[in-house]
Amino acid sequence: MSLESTYTTLSREVAAADARLIAVSKTHPVALIQQLYDLGHRDFGENRAEELAEKAPQLPDDIRWHFIGHLQRNKVKLITPLVHLVHSGDSLRLLRELDRKADDRRIDVLLQFHIAQEESKYGLSRGTARELLEEVGVDPLHHVRITGVMGMATNTDDGAQVESEFRELHEIFRELKERYFADDPAFTEISMGMSGDYAIALRQGSTLVRIGSLLFGARNG
Numbered sequence: 001m002s003l004e005s006t007y008t009t010l011s012r013e014v015a016a017a018d019a020r021l022i023a024v025s026k027t028h029p030v031a032l033i034q035q036l037y038d039l040g041h042r043d044f045g046e047n048r049a050e051e052l053a054e055k056a057p058q059l060p061d062d063i064r065w066h067f068i069g070h071l072q073r074n075k076v077k078l079i080t081p082l083v084h085l086v087h088s089g090d091s092l093r094l095l096r097e098l099d100r101k102a103d104d105r106r107i108d109v110l111l112q113f114h115i116a117q118e119e120s121k122y123g124l125s126r127g128t129a130r131e132l133l134e135e136v137g138v139d140p141l142h143h144v145r146i147t148g149v150m151g152m153a154t155n156t157d158d159g160a161q162v163e164s165e166f167r168e169l170h171e172i173f174r175e176l177k178e179r180y181f182a183d184d185p186a187f188t189e190i191s192m193g194m195s196g197d198y199a200i201a202l203r204q205g206s207t208l209v210r211i212g213s214l215l216f217g218a219r220n221g
């Protein structure tokens, strides 16, 4: 299928579920991003700070860049002038660094949770997220605004497993909303679902699906 027909079908499916589609363009050239832009798409996702910093100036200013990969603190300043939403807020130290490097911008960030069975160095648990939010309650962030949660399911063909992990992330979202963000209308996002599992994620209430290979084909790296 052509990029256009895949995009048309997918964006309808995502819109019908009241979610937003993020086209994950990591490793793909700016010409391909421009093609999707010309079809009207504006939300793109990258997972490396240098790559985002290199691509963004070559593309239109009204693209909304989503940062979806683990962000090292020494790379924060590369992306703060560019980014629309950081999906990978996985530590308080990172949030503090984003806050320091924000200049006068507001930086929207999602708290990333580790919901998969696979081992991972990154992602919060319910417990570490509570600690983080209690600390932020005492010593607030000034430029960083926390607008929701993000997670990745186990990479498996077991749909029931994936479904239960996405349900868990939705429950985490509800708990945090109730305990910490009840009066904050900006806390709305649940970023979950990739090429292989986005349909399950949409059923479990995803508001942002991050889709790469299904749109752009296999990556080289």
Ligand SMILES: *Cc1c(COP(=O)(O)O)cnc(C)c1O
Pocket: 024, 026, 047, 068, 069, 152, 193, 194, 195, 196, 210, 211, 212, 213, 214
């Ligand atoms: C690469 C990546 C995606 C997109 O993966 P596909 O399987 O190609 O759709 C989504 N989320 C994150 C965090 C990624 O790194």
